[in-house]
Amino acid sequence: MNRPKILAIQFKYLGDAVFITPALLAIKQQYPDSEIHVLVAKEVAPLFIHLPCISRVWAFPRARGKVNISESWPFVRDLRREKFDRSVDFGGNDRGAILSLLIGAKTRLAAIQTQPNLLKKLAYTQTIPSTILPESWVKRHLQLLKHAWQTPEPTSDEMVIAADPMLSLSAKNLLQDHPIICHIGTSQPKKEWPVHRWQEFYQLASKAGYQLAFSAGTNEREQGLLAELKILEPEIFALPPLLDLALFLAVLKEAAVVIVGDTGPLHFAAGLGIKVIGLFGTEDSVRHAAPIYGSNQRILGETCTCTQNLAHFTNCQSQSSCMASISADRVFELLQKTIVT
Numbered sequence: 001m002n003r004p005k006i007l008a009i010q011f012k013y014l015g016d017a018v019f020i021t022p023a024l025l026a027i028k029q030q031y032p033d034s035e036i037h038v039l040v041a042k043e044v045a046p047l048f049i050h051l052p053c054i055s056r057v058w059a060f061p062r063a064r065g066k067v068n069i070s071e072s073w074p075f076v077r078d079l080r081r082e083k084f085d086r087s088v089d090f091g092g093n094d095r096g097a098i099l100s101l102l103i104g105a106k107t108r109l110a111a112i113q114t115q116p117n118l119l120k121k122l123a124y125t126q127t128i129p130s131t132i133l134p135e136s137w138v139k140r141h142l143q144l145l146k147h148a149w150q151t152p153e154p155t156s157d158e159m160v161i162a163a164d165p166m167l168s169l170s171a172k173n174l175l176q177d178h179p180i181i182c183h184i185g186t187s188q189p190k191k192e193w194p195v196h197r198w199q200e201f202y203q204l205a206s207k208a209g210y211q212l213a214f215s216a217g218t219n220e221r222e223q224g225l226l227a228e229l230k231i232l233e234p235e236i237f238a239l240p241p242l243l244d245l246a247l248f249l250a251v252l253k254e255a256a257v258v259i260v261g262d263t264g265p266l267h268f269a270a271g272l273g274i275k276v277i278g279l280f281g282t283e284d285s286v287r288h289a290a291p292i293y294g295s296n297q298r299i300l301g302e303t304c305t306c307t308q309n310l311a312h313f314t315n316c317q318s319q320s321s322c323m324a325s326i327s328a329d330r331v332f333e334l335l336q337k338t339i340v341t
Contacts, residue, residue, distance in 0.1 A: 004034045007079070007087040007105060010044070011060075011095045015264030016137060017044045018159045018271045020090045021051070023141035026154040027088075028053040037082065039099065046246040047268070050162035060099075079103045086149075089124070090141050097123035109148050111140070136291045159292070161271035167250035174247075178213035178237050179256035180205070180335070181269075184229065185215075185222030186262035193261050193279050193323050195225055199232045200328035205335065206235075215239040215251075217262075257338055259331065261323065263289045270297075275338050277331065281322030296341075299334060301325040 006027055010020050017040060027036060035055040038048050045059035058079060061071050076099065084105035089096040092110045100108045101123040109126040111133055120127070128147045133140045138157055145151035163171075175181075182201075186192045198214070205212055214229060216222035218241040226238050242248040249268060252258060258269035261279040269276045270293070278298040280286045286298060301322035 004031055004085045005037065005082055006031065006034050007037045007039055007082070007084045007103065009039045009087060009089040009091065009096045009099060011041060011091045011093055011099075013264070014044055015262075015267045017047055018161055018267040019137040020141055021048075021160045021271065022138055022154055022157045023088075023090065023145055024051070024053055025156075025160065026142060026145055026151050029154055030149070030151045037084070039079070039103075043245065046164070046244075046249060047161050047271075049246075050164055051160070052162075076102050088145065088148075090144075092130075094119065100124060109144070111144050135287070138292055159267060159271040160273075161249070161268065163249040163253040163272060164246050167247055168254070170247065171250035171254045174239060174242075174251055175213055175254050176237070178211040179254075180210055180212045181215060181239075181252065181255045181258045181260075182212050183215045183258065183260035183262060183265045184225050185217040185219075187217070187264065189221075190321070191261050191281070191285075191323065192225070193326060194321075195228045195232065197324065197326065197328055198229055201331050202229075202233055202236060204328055204332040208332075208336075210335070210339075211237070213237050213239055213255075215242070217241075218243055257335065259335065266290065266293075275341075277334055277338060279323065279326055279331070296334075296337070299326055299330055 008020060008024060010017050024036060036053060037056045037058060038054055039058040039060060040048065042059040042061050045057050048054055048057045060075060080103055084103065086107045087100055087103060087105035089100050089110040092112065097120050107126060108124045110124045111130040112120060112127045113130045116127060126148050128144055133143050138159065142153060142157060182198065184198050202212060214226060214236050216226045223241060230236060230238060242251065249272065252269045252274060253272045255274050257275045257277065258265065259277045260266045266276055266278045276297050278290055278293055280298055281301045283300060302325035
């Protein structure tokens with residue numbers, strides 16, 4: 001008898017991809033003899049390649065807003081040849097719907113926010129209204145499987161990813177015995193802890209003997225934050241831009257603690273089993289982006305007086321931003337508690 005083949009599809013933001021890992025483990029628990037394949041954007045693939053429960057990762061060549069038929073169709077054709085028994089689209093967007101339809105698993109599942117349009121009626125054989133599912137993405141994915149496939153809750157709902165062990169030595173060489181990583185850039189400026197706060201924190205931590213490594217995203221704006229901090233504190237240890245996600249994961253894996261305001265690196269570090277300290281402007285930002293973290297893993301800014309406006313501005317318009325209200329003393333105090341636990 002052939003082993004059942006199950007395809008998990010996820011086309012969402014880079015950090016959100018980690019949220020499906022408890023669901024993948026739940027599928028493997030329910031169907032221990034199955035082959036589990038994962039279809040994700042090419043840039044996301046390193047998050048899943050080294051997970052033992054996954055038989056194959058399909059790294060889809062994607063360019064935002066563009067469709068390259070000559071590159072995509074051979075890829076889809078190879079997926080069709082796998083003849084999947086089941087597929088589940090955890091993203092539920094149009095790209096995932098189109099691929100679900102074209103790949104053609106016998107059973108095709110997704111959560112639907114509204115009444116399904118024609119595309120989604122054709123794409124999926126099973127749909128669950130998202131209104132009956134939890135807001136937290138981890139729990140939402142698990143409940144989707146429970147409602148549709150009667151998949152039991154896994155033994156743990158913690159996110160789990162794995163770094164490439166072959167990159168461990170390179171990661172150690174990059175960190176140079178600086179076990180606390182401070183990732184100062186974020187995808188949106190309003191999420192960033194101000195550079196002067198990082199300077200204050202660096203002064204407190206370095207005086208106490210902690211060895212910090214500072215990092216940021218590879219784009220010009222985030223690298224500019226590192227350069228600004230370097231001007232204020234020339235002695236800081238800064239990591240070079242890490243263009244390779246696999247190497248970035250390996251570096252995070254070597255850390256003792258990761259301090260960050262960007263949910264992508266925060267989820268990566270947590271998935272790797274590293275202690276984290278997340279910096280968030282408001283309780284609302286935690287509820288939507290990172291509800292899985294406890295009070296010992298996050299610090300909130302002071303009560304926001306302009307929450308309604310935060311959804312409309314790339315940069316916070318307040319003269320005293322929510323993120324700026326987080327003091328260096330608070331972060332340093334939590335670091336001390338985190339290190340000893």
